[in-house]
Amino acid sequence: MAARPQPRYLPVSGQAPHERGDAARNRNLLLDAARRLIAERGAEAVTTDDIVAAAGVGKGTLFRRFGNRAGLMMELLDEDEKAFQQEIMFGPPPLGPGAPALERLLAYGRRRLDFVVAHRALMADVNRDPYARFNAPARVQHRHVSVLLAEAGTTGDVDAQASALLALLDVHYVHHQLTENGHTVQSLGDAWESVARKLCGT
Known part of the structure; x- marks a missing residue:
């Protein structure tokens, strides 16, 4: 019986790739901004434009991270x-x-x-x-x-x-x-x- 191929793993380093860290940062910025605005105004009064402006990121970042509002x-x-x-x-x-x-x-x-x-x-x-x-x-x-x-x-x-x-x-x-x-x-x-x-x- 032929040996089963072993899974390949990417090398692990002490620091996450820049893109992943940046994505996590943007995600947290958006979530924190949304929580803050909802606490102030209520969910119904908060738009995606409000959230991205408060988070300091582009609207495309919100849609890439979460799909939609x-x-x-x-x-x-x-x-x-x-x-x-x-x-x-x-x-x-x-x-x-x-x-x-x-x-x-x-x-x-x-x-x-x-x-x-x-x-x-x-x-x-x-x-x-x-x-x-x-x-x-x-x-x-x-x-x-x-x-x-x-x-x-x-x-x-x-x-x-x-x-x-x-x-x-x-x-x-x-x-x-x-x-x-x-x-x-x-x-x-x-x-x-x-x-x-x-x-x-x-």
């Missing part, structure tokens, strides 16, 4: 999304492992609702891009809810049921219910629980 906003959410994923996968019960599936599902709904309310401006901005609804964090949330529904004994199309439940946590829906229909975070959490229990036959 939604990509930049998504990056701002990334750290908190990762922390949330750690909670649901490795945190204490009932949100994390160790509790019955239905209890975890109910805890997830209320905790995610709090997350959506706290991150409303950024999430609403990201969701201007229709493809953002299918980004990696959204897929993680959908998968998590699907698994818990299945483990809790639901019947029927689990994928569709997970999508229906997650629609109750959509940032635009939540904002409308809180500002126009007289709901509170508590009542929206109660609604999530009611639907989740019915889907699981309790």
